Amino acid sequence: MKIIDLNLNNLDNKEENIIVLGNFDGFHMGHLSLIKKALMLEKETGYLTSCLLFKEHSNKLINSDNNFKFLMSNQDKIQMLDELHIKIAFLISFDENFMKLSKENFVGNFLHKKLGVKSIVVGEDYTFAYKSSGTSKDLQEIGDKCNIKTYIAKDVLFNGTKVSSSLIREKIKTGDIKSANELLTRPYFIKGKVVHGKARGKKLGFPTANIEINENYLIAKDGVYTTIIEFGQKKYLSMTSIGFNPTFNGNRITIESHILDFNEDIYNTEVKLYFLQRLRSNIKFNKIQSLIDQMKKDLIETKKIGKLYKF
Numbered sequence: 135m136k137i138i139d140l141n142l143n144n145l146d147n148k149e150e151n152i153i154v155l156g157n158f159d160g161f162h163m164g165h166l167s168l169i170k171k172a173l174m175l176e177k178e179t180g181y182l183t184s185c186l187l188f189k190e191h192s193n194k195l196i197n198s199d200n201n202f203k204f205l206m207s208n209q210d211k212i213q214m215l216d217e218l219h220i221k222i223a224f225l226i227s228f229d230e231n232f233m234k235l236s237k238e239n240f241v242g243n244f245l246h247k248k249l250g251v252k253s254i255v256v257g258e259d260y261t262f263a264y265k266s267s268g269t270s271k272d273l274q275e276i277g278d279k280c281n282i283k284t285y286i287a288k289d290v291l292f293n294g295t296k297v298s299s300s301l302i303r304e305k306i307k308t309g310d311i312k313s314a315n316e317l318l319t320r321p322y323f324i325k326g327k328v329v330h331g332k333a334r335g336k337k338l339g340f341p342t343a344n345i346e347i348n349e350n351y352l353i354a355k356d357g358v359y360t361t362i363i364e365f366g367q368k369k370y371l372s373m374t375s376i377g378f379n380p381t382f383n384g385n386r387i388t389i390e391s392h393i394l395d396f397n398e399d400i401y402n403t404e405v406k407l408y409f410l411q412r413l414r415s416n417i418k419f420n421k422i423q424s425l426i427d428q429m430k431k432d433l434i435e436t437k438k439i440g441k442l443y444k445f
């Protein structure tokens with residue numbers, strides 16, 4: 135995939151393309167239907183598929199909601215687009231200039247003249263231009279005038295409900311990982327570096343890799359999960375606790391993962407943690423032995439669940 139930073143490159147050799155527009159937080163079922171449509175059009179027309187990504191998350195700028203949490207980073211989105219065989223990723227800063235573009239300028243100048251867009255694929259609820267004044271219907275109307283064909287994909291429903299990034303955020307926040315994973319069509323994951331904890335894990339017989347928390351991204355509901363941890367091109371079954379370590383009266387949330395059949399130092403390693411299933415809530419035990427006994431039960435459960443997944 136070609137990555138074009140529009141703030142750095144002037145597109146001398148622009149290629150005619152079919153652009154997929156949206157925010158794509160999570161790359162869920164609905165997003166995948168747009169990508170599929172664009173890839174079909176690519177086969178029919180020979181134009182290359184492309185996608186526009188904002189270098190800074192647009193919601194953060196528009197809402198100025200500092201508590202807004204994302205499902206994935208831009209880097210994850212780029213990797214996902216590449217894996218899906220999209221040919222060009224256009225990156226642009228969501229700055230004052232871009233934010234203030236009129237509907238006509240966005241389509242006629244930016245998409246048509248600057249990027250060489252021949253077709254657009256969007257969802258029904260897409261909005262664009264100054265103060266989100268443009269709708270997908272506007273895109274179609276203005277696009278027609280400059281020979282851009284717009285395809286508006288129907289909302290994807292799951293059990294009668296529209297699939298959306300906010301619905302998935304809600305599922306993750308409430309610990310319904312099973313539904314979130316169904317909507318994403320893959321296990322929900324987070325990424326982070328292994329940092330030092332309180333060095334209690336080894337003493338309990340369950341060392342845990344503590345994963346550094348990035349405030350920009352969503353954290354699943356407090357509890358114990360069966361997970362898969364990936365680093366150094368390998369995947370391992372693991373069980374992860376998200377919470378305040380109530381047994382030890384902890385005062386900050388940690389994400390810590392005990393890796394099965396593993397015994398190596400992985401401090402400072404970048405890991406990817408996939409959530410498969412939530413096992414239970416965190417418990418404040420009166421005795422440390424009770425916590426250990428419970429972790430042994432979690433281990434048995436995790437092994438059972440692990441057998442159901444190929445990784």
Ligand SMILES: Cc1cc2nc3c(=O)[nH]c(=O)nc-3n(C[C@H](O)[C@H](O)[C@H](O)COP(=O)(O)O)c2cc1C
Binds near residue numbers: 332335
């Ligand atoms: C599978 C699993 C289940 C856990 N369950 C609980 C729990 O129910 N209550 C609790 O206080 N801590 C729980 N923990 C967190 C442990 O208290 C924590 O891993 C331990 O204190 C080690 O912390 P450290 O990494 O800072 O050394 C769990 C950890 C794991 C890996």
Ligand SMILES: Nc1ncnc2c1ncn2[C@@H]1O[C@H](COP(=O)(O)OP(=O)(O)O)[C@@H](O)[C@H]1O
Binds near residue numbers: 332395
């Ligand atoms: N099976 C394992 N699962 C997780 N971490 C392990 C495992 N075996 C060894 N380790 C190493 O031990 C560290 C965790 O030990 P622990 O006593 O819990 O200390 P800390 O509180 O610093 O996390 C991990 O960061 C990792 O480097």
